[in-house]
Amino acid sequence: MGKKVSKQRAEEIRRQHEVEEEIRRARARPAIPSPPPPVSKSRCPQCNSPFDPALTNFCPRCGYPQSPQGAELQAPPHAAGPSFLARAGVVAGLLALLFFPPVLGAVGVLLGMIAYARGDTRWGIAAAVVSVFCAGAGMVIGVAVMEWVQSARP
Numbered sequence: 001m002g003k004k005v006s007k008q009r010a011e012e013i014r015r016q017h018e019v020e021e022e023i024r025r026a027r028a029r030p031a032i033p034s035p036p037p038p039v040s041k042s043r044c045p046q047c048n049s050p051f052d053p054a055l056t057n058f059c060p061r062c063g064y065p066q067s068p069q070g071a072e073l074q075a076p077p078h079a080a081g082p083s084f085l086a087r088a089g090v091v092a093g094l095l096a097l098l099f100f101p102p103v104l105g106a107v108g109v110l111l112g113m114i115a116y117a118r119g120d121t122r123w124g125i126a127a128a129v130v131s132v133f134c135a136g137a138g139m140v141i142g143v144a145v146m147e148w149v150q151s152a153r154p
């Protein structure tokens, strides 16, 4: 009985020594930086969940676009409304209806074009169209008002 216990104890010590030896060797090992896990196309860069790029361009878990093409395709729907430039263009275009149609209309078109160039294609076009339309309408209104004022002269 005592012999068995001491045998088990010896075995335990031997295992412990093995573990310690393993730790010592691991520590002595030169720190070879393990290569970072390759950014696989099959893992979401945002939440790191696996996905099949052949099936979807978007992470099934968080909806993150998985490819540059996917990001581009996904960008417009994600853009929260018109950009500042497009908004300014629409405002300028609407003001062109009442004040200095050629000037504010041109400003609105220009802002819309800049917004378009910066990626806000939908609202950039909208701002330019609104500006052109309002500038034209503003000029027609302006001419009509001037004719009306002149016609009232004695």
Ligand SMILES: [Zn+2]
Residues within 6 Å of the ligand: 044, 045, 046, 047, 048, 049, 059, 060, 061, 062, 063, 064
């Ligand atoms: Zn994800």
